[in-house]
Amino acid sequence: MSNWGSLYLILRANVDGFASDVVPYPPPGRKGDGTAEYKAGRRVVGVEFDRGDGAMNVLHVEVEASRGSRQGMEVKRERAEMVIAADGVHSTIRRFLQVPTTWTYAGYIAWRGTVREDQLSPETVRYFSDRLNFTLLAGSYFITYIIPSETGSVEPGRRLVNWVWYYPVPEGSVAMDTIFTDINGVLHNSTVPGDLLDPKVWSVQKRRYISDGTTPHLAEVVSQTRRPFVTKVGEVEASAASYFDGRLVLVGDAFATFRSHLGLASEQAARHCLQMDRVWSGEISQAARDREARLYAAKLLLLNRLMGFLGLGWWWSALKTGLAYACLLITCRVVDV
8 A cells, every 4th residue: 555645756756757765766768758847836727728729728826926816916828738637636627617516425524544653562563564454343444554654665663554434424413513623613624634633522532432442453553643634525526527629638536536445546547547648549539538437437436335335334325336336337338447
């Protein structure tokens, strides 16, 4: 298992030669490679399609300037043959396009956190090493595994034990408002970061459920977590995968965001990259690629729901989801895309 930070640094090393602790010596470019430039510090404020020559225009401002009033800011224009929107579940590009999307709350939240191995007992580290751990409780469940450190280190002792606790909370309930109100009294829509989570709320959650229903090793990991955070679990799916005659493409979470049970968000993004390579090589059309992306998203949305329902013990929901998945495969006459 890995984390987003390590994946990002590996990709940067291969895209523009960025050196880091993860990849201190980036690979040299190959003959025929183009050039890549990573431009940080810019905020996209709009996209335009020029039907005259089929080009895209990306409008952006400097990040520092964008924190103030938009009035008087210099809006710069970047011209491109294609725009690939890979800006996540809260995609700015998707919002500019006014793409019809639906965010569906799953009915449960995810408490999350990490602990460095050297802050845990050797027995606990061994217990969680070299495997993906599931801990089923009454109506909720944990998943626990080891990932690289924030800087990408995989050295034993510096690695992190990562845990996620899926826990049902009704939407709009008093419990939901209490959990998502931070230490400053601000109610958050979807995520409360670790530095803002109310410690009293977390203390109550641990006291009720951790000591009695979990293994000693998991109890140690959760208790040693210094900055847990909490997020609502949900899913998003855009109505289309590309726009402007295929000149703007939504990829990764910007196109479809799954519930996190199977950990396949980065796999979807990688699949989108391979699909676009086939489009550019002429192997498939953009329309065919979009159909593949939509079908894959539909399959993974259902599979992640099924995994979550099984872990939580929601058997009727699991049965209905399993039947829906089977119907999808039969309807599309596809086993694997």
